[in-house]
Amino acid sequence: MKSLAFALCLLLPLPAFAAGTSSHHDPIASLVLALAIILIAAKLGGDLAVRIGQPAVLGELVAGVFLGNLTLVGLPALAFIRESPLVDSLARLGVLVLLFEIGLESTVKQMLSVGLSAFLVATLGVIAPFVLGAGVGLWLLPEQGWAVHVFLGATLCATSVGITARVLKDLGRSQSQEARIILGAAVIDDVLGLVVLAVVTGAVVSASSAPSFAMSSVLVILAKAAAFLVGSLVLGMLVSRPLFALAARLQARQVLLAVGLAFCFFFAWLADALGLAPIVGAFAAGLVLEEAHDREFVAKGEQTLAELIRPISGFLAPIFFVLMGMTTDLRSFAQPSILVLALALTAAAILGKQVCGLGVLGKGLDRLSVGVGMIPRGEVGLIFANIGLTLMVAGVPVLSRSTYSAIVVMVIVTTLVTPPVLKFTLGRRRPAR
Amino acid sequence: MKSLAFALCLLLPLPAFAAGTSSHHDPIASLVLALAIILIAAKLGGDLAVRIGQPAVLGELVAGVFLGNLTLVGLPALAFIRESPLVDSLARLGVLVLLFEIGLESTVKQMLSVGLSAFLVATLGVIAPFVLGAGVGLWLLPEQGWAVHVFLGATLCATSVGITARVLKDLGRSQSQEARIILGAAVIDDVLGLVVLAVVTGAVVSASSAPSFAMSSVLVILAKAAAFLVGSLVLGMLVSRPLFALAARLQARQVLLAVGLAFCFFFAWLADALGLAPIVGAFAAGLVLEEAHDREFVAKGEQTLAELIRPISGFLAPIFFVLMGMTTDLRSFAQPSILVLALALTAAAILGKQVCGLGVLGKGLDRLSVGVGMIPRGEVGLIFANIGLTLMVAGVPVLSRSTYSAIVVMVIVTTLVTPPVLKFTLGRRRPAR
Numbered sequence: 080m081k082s083l084a085f086a087l088c089l090l091l092p093l094p095a096f097a098a099g100t101s102s103h104h105d106p107i108a109s110l111v112l113a114l115a116i117i118l119i120a121a122k123l124g125g126d127l128a129v130r131i132g133q134p135a136v137l138g139e140l141v142a143g144v145f146l147g148n149l150t151l152v153g154l155p156a157l158a159f160i161r162e163s164p165l166v167d168s169l170a171r172l173g174v175l176v177l178l179f180e181i182g183l184e185s186t187v188k189q190m191l192s193v194g195l196s197a198f199l200v201a202t203l204g205v206i207a208p209f210v211l212g213a214g215v216g217l218w219l220l221p222e223q224g225w226a227v228h229v230f231l232g233a234t235l236c237a238t239s240v241g242i243t244a245r246v247l248k249d250l251g252r253s254q255s256q257e258a259r260i261i262l263g264a265a266v267i268d269d270v271l272g273l274v275v276l277a278v279v280t281g282a283v284v285s286a287s288s289a290p291s292f293a294m295s296s297v298l299v300i301l302a303k304a305a306a307f308l309v310g311s312l313v314l315g316m317l318v319s320r321p322l323f324a325l326a327a328r329l330q331a332r333q334v335l336l337a338v339g340l341a342f343c344f345f346f347a348w349l350a351d352a353l354g355l356a357p358i359v360g361a362f363a364a365g366l367v368l369e370e371a372h373d374r375e376f377v378a379k380g381e382q383t384l385a386e387l388i389r390p391i392s393g394f395l396a397p398i399f400f401v402l403m404g405m406t407t408d409l410r411s412f413a414q415p416s417i418l419v420l421a422l423a424l425t426a427a428a429i430l431g432k433q434v435c436g437l438g439v440l441g442k443g444l445d446r447l448s449v450g451v452g453m454i455p456r457g458e459v460g461l462i463f464a465n466i467g468l469t470l471m472v473a474g475v476p477v478l479s480r481s482t483y484s485a486i487v488v489m490v491i492v493t494t495l496v497t498p499p500v501l502k503f504t505l506g507r508r509r510p511a512r
Numbered sequence: 513m514k515s516l517a518f519a520l521c522l523l524l525p526l527p528a529f530a531a532g533t534s535s536h537h538d539p540i541a542s543l544v545l546a547l548a549i550i551l552i553a554a555k556l557g558g559d560l561a562v563r564i565g566q567p568a569v570l571g572e573l574v575a576g577v578f579l580g581n582l583t584l585v586g587l588p589a590l591a592f593i594r595e596s597p598l599v600d601s602l603a604r605l606g607v608l609v610l611l612f613e614i615g616l617e618s619t620v621k622q623m624l625s626v627g628l629s630a631f632l633v634a635t636l637g638v639i640a641p642f643v644l645g646a647g648v649g650l651w652l653l654p655e656q657g658w659a660v661h662v663f664l665g666a667t668l669c670a671t672s673v674g675i676t677a678r679v680l681k682d683l684g685r686s687q688s689q690e691a692r693i694i695l696g697a698a699v700i701d702d703v704l705g706l707v708v709l710a711v712v713t714g715a716v717v718s719a720s721s722a723p724s725f726a727m728s729s730v731l732v733i734l735a736k737a738a739a740f741l742v743g744s745l746v747l748g749m750l751v752s753r754p755l756f757a758l759a760a761r762l763q764a765r766q767v768l769l770a771v772g773l774a775f776c777f778f779f780a781w782l783a784d785a786l787g788l789a790p791i792v793g794a795f796a797a798g799l800v801l802e803e804a805h806d807r808e809f810v811a812k813g814e815q816t817l818a819e820l821i822r823p824i825s826g827f828l829a830p831i832f833f834v835l836m837g838m839t840t841d842l843r844s845f846a847q848p849s850i851l852v853l854a855l856a857l858t859a860a861a862i863l864g865k866q867v868c869g870l871g872v873l874g875k876g877l878d879r880l881s882v883g884v885g886m887i888p889r890g891e892v893g894l895i896f897a898n899i900g901l902t903l904m905v906a907g908v909p910v911l912s913r914s915t916y917s918a919i920v921v922m923v924i925v926t927t928l929v930t931p932p933v934l935k936f937t938l939g940r941r942r943p944a945r
Contacts, residue, residue: 108784125764331558333826344544351541393766
C-alpha cells in the first residue's frame with residue numbers, strides 16, 4: 080500500500096506543489112455558523128420575552144441588540160454575522176416571506192368587508208402619527224432636511240398586524256368587536272403604510288436624481304403605487320385561480336409550495352421593477368392568494384400554502400429581527416439627543432394612534448382599547464427604518480445609524496407597552512362570567 | 513400643496529442634488545426573480561419526468577441543463593442566475609438541508625440492524641465502482657493525474673438514498689426483503705461514500721499543500737473522518753436528548769424547527785472546521801436526531817421536525833439540482849472524448865454496482881434486483897462532482913468542466929435507467945395474485 084501511495088504521489092501534477100497554504104473550507108461554513116447562532120439567540124430571546132408576557136419578536140430584537148453589542152462587555156464583535164451579505168440576503172428574504180405570510184392571512188374580500196370604521200381608524204392612524212413623527216423630526220433634527228423628517232413620519236404609520244393579532248390572541252379576545260376593528264384597520268393600515276413608504280421613498284429618490292421635483296411627481300408615484308396595488312390585486316385575482324388550477328395538475332411533489340413562492344417572488348420583483356419596495360409585491364401576492372387556491376392540493380391530502388410557508392418564515396424571519404437588533408449601536412445612547420429623539424418618537428407613536436378611537440363608529444364600543452391595540456409598531460416600522468438606512472441619497476443613507484437606533488427604541492417600547500396596557504383597558508369592561 | 517412641495521424641495525440637503533442616476537432597486541430583486549424562474553422550471557421539469565415514469569429530480573436536472581444552455585438556441589444566457597453568489601449559497605444551503613432530511617429518515621439503530629448483507633452489499637458497491645471509475649480515468653484521461661482519477665472513482669461510489677427509496681415506493685415494493693437490503697445498504701453506502709469523499713478530498717488537499725504525502729496522511733484523514741462520524745454520533749446521541757428536552761421547555765414558537773436547524777448547521781460547521789465536507793456534518797446531525805426528540809413537541813400539538821424540514825428542503829433543494837444542471841455545458845459534448853468518457857463512466861457505474869449482488873446472504877433472494885436497485889447516482893454523486901469543480905489545486909479545479917459534464921451525463925443515465933430496469937427485474941418474480 081505504501082508503494083501505491085508513492086506511485087500516486089508521482090502522478091501528482093507538478094503545479095499542485097505550488098499551491099501553498101490552500102485550505103479546504105466550504106464558503107457556506109461561516110454562513111451556517113452565523114445561522115446557528117442567530118436561531119438559538121432568537122429562541123432564547125423569544126423565550127424570555129414570552130415568559131415576561133411580551134411578544135416573542137421583542138425577544139428576538141433584544142437578542143440581536145445583545146449580539147450586536149458584545150464588544151461593550153469585551154467579547155468578540157461577531158462581524159462575520161453583521162457584515163455577511165449572505166446573512167443580509169437571507170434576512171431580506173425572511174421579511175419578504177413574512178409579509179407574504181401576513182398577506183396570506185387576509186383576503187381582499189375581508190379587507191373590503193371590514194367597513195367604514197376600520198377604514199377611518201386606519202386612515203386617522205396613519206395621518207396623525209405621520210404628522211406627529213415628521214413634526215418631531217422638524218423639531219429635534221431641523222438640520223437634517225425633509226427626507227429624514229418624512230421618513231421618521233413614515234416609520235410611525237403602520238401598525239404591526241402580526242404583533243396586534245398575537246397580542247389579542249394571547250389575551251383570548253380575538254373574537255371581540257374591537258378586535259375585529261383593530262385587525263381590519265391593521266390590514267388597511269399596512270397597505271396605507273406601504274403606500275406611504277412608496278410615496279416617501281419615491282419622492283426621496285426622484286428628488287435626489289432629478290432636481291425638478293414637484294407635486295406632480297408625488298402624484299405620479301402615488302398613482303403608480305395605487306395602480307400597482309389595485310392592478311396587481313385585480314390581475315392577480317384573475318390570473319391566480321387558473322394558474323393554481325393548472326399547477327394542481329402537475330405531477331411533481333411540493334408544487335403548491337414552489338408555485339406559491341414563485342408567485343410571491345415574481346410579485347416582489349415586479350414591485351421593485353416598478354420602483355416600489357419588494358415587500359409591497361410580496362404582501363399583495365399574499366392578499367391575492369386565498370384558501371380556494373389550495374383546494375385541489377388539499378383534496379390530494381397535501382398541506383395548505385399557509386401551513387407550508389410557516390416553517391420557511393419560521394426559519395428566515397427571525398434572521399431579520401435578530402439582524403435588525405444587531406444594527407442597533409448602544410453607544411449612540413451616550414448622546415442625550417438620541418434619547419430625547421427616542422422618547423419624542425415614542426410619544427408621537429403612542430399619542431398618534433390614540434386619534435384612531437375617533438374613527439370608531441357605533442355605540443358602546445371601547446374606543447380606548449382600539450387606540451391602544453393600534454400602538455405596536457413591529458416588522459413594518461423596522462422595514463421602513465431599514466430602507467431608510469440603505470436608501471442612499473448622494474451616497475449618504477437617509478437615516479443615520481443613531482436615528483435608526485432611536486426608531487428601534489420606539490419599536491421596542493411600543494411593542495413592550497401594548498400587551499400590559501391592552502390587558503388593562505380590555506379588562507375594564509370584561510363581561511361578567 | 514404645490515408650495516409645500518416647493519418648500520420641501522428647498523429643505524432638500526444640497527449634496528442630494530449631486531446623486532445623478534441613483535435608482536432605487538432592492539439588492540434581492542434579481543435574487544427573487546432567479547428563485548421564481550428556478551422553482552417554476554424545477555416543477556415543470558419534475559412534472560415531465562414523473563409523467564414519463566422517472567424521478568422528479570431528473571426533470572430538475574434536465575430543466576437546469578435547458579436553462580443553462582439557452583444561448584445555443586439564441587436566447588439570453590441567464591448569467592444573473594448562474595453567476596449569483598446568493599443563488600449559489602441558497603443551493604448549497606439546500607443540499608445541506610436535504611442531506612439533513614435524508615439523515616432524519618434513518619436512525620443510528622436502523623443502520624446497525626440492517627445486518628451483514630446490507631454491509632457487504634454497501635462495501636462491494638463502493639469498492640467496485642471506485643476501482644472501475646478510477647480505472648476509466650486512468651485509461652481515458654492518463655494525462656490528468658491521480659487526483660482526477662480518484663475523484664472520478666469517488667463520484668461513482670454512493671447510491672442515492674432518495675432516488676432509490678422513491679423508485680421502490682413508486683413501484684409499491686418498499687416492504688420487500690430486497691428493498692430492505694437495498695435501503696439499508698444505501699444508508700451505509702452514503703456514509704461510506706462520505707468517508708471516501710473525505711479521504712479523497714483530504715488526500716488531494718494535503719498532497720497539494722504538503723509534498724510529503726504518504727499513506728500515513730491518508731490514514732490520518734480516514735481516522736479523522738471515522739472519528740468525526742463515530743464521535744459526532746456518540747456525542748450527538750448523548751447531548752441531543754437533554755438539549756431537545758431543554759428546548760421543549762422554551763416558551764417561544766417554532767422552537768423545534770430552530771433548534772433542529774441550528775443543530776444541523778452547527779454539525780455542518782464543525783465538520784468543515786475539522787476539514788470534512790459540511791454535508792457530512794448535516795447528514796450525521798440528521799442520523800443522530802430521532803423521533804423521540806420530537807415527542808414533547810408533538811405532545812404539544814406541534815409538527816415533527818421531519819415535517820417542518822420538508823417545506824424548507826422543498827424550497828431550497830430544487831435550487832441545487834437546477835443550478836447543477838445549469839453548470840452542464842452542452843457544447844462540451846461536441847468533443848467525442850467527452851462522450852466516450854461519459855459512456856465509459858456510465859458503464860463503470862452500472863457494472864460496478866452489479867458486484868453488490870454477491871454480498872446478498874440467504875436463499876431465494878433476487879440478487880439481480882438488489883444490484884439494479886443500487887444503480888441510481890443522484891445528489892451525492894453531483895455533490896462530489898461539484899466539490900471537485902470548486903476544490904482548487906494550485907489554482908485549478910480538480911475536475912474540468914467537461915469532465916463534470918460527463919459525470920452529469922452518468923448521473924442522468926443511471927437515474928433514467930433504473931426505474932424501467934428495476935420494474936422489469938422485480939416483475940420477473942412478482943408473486944401470483
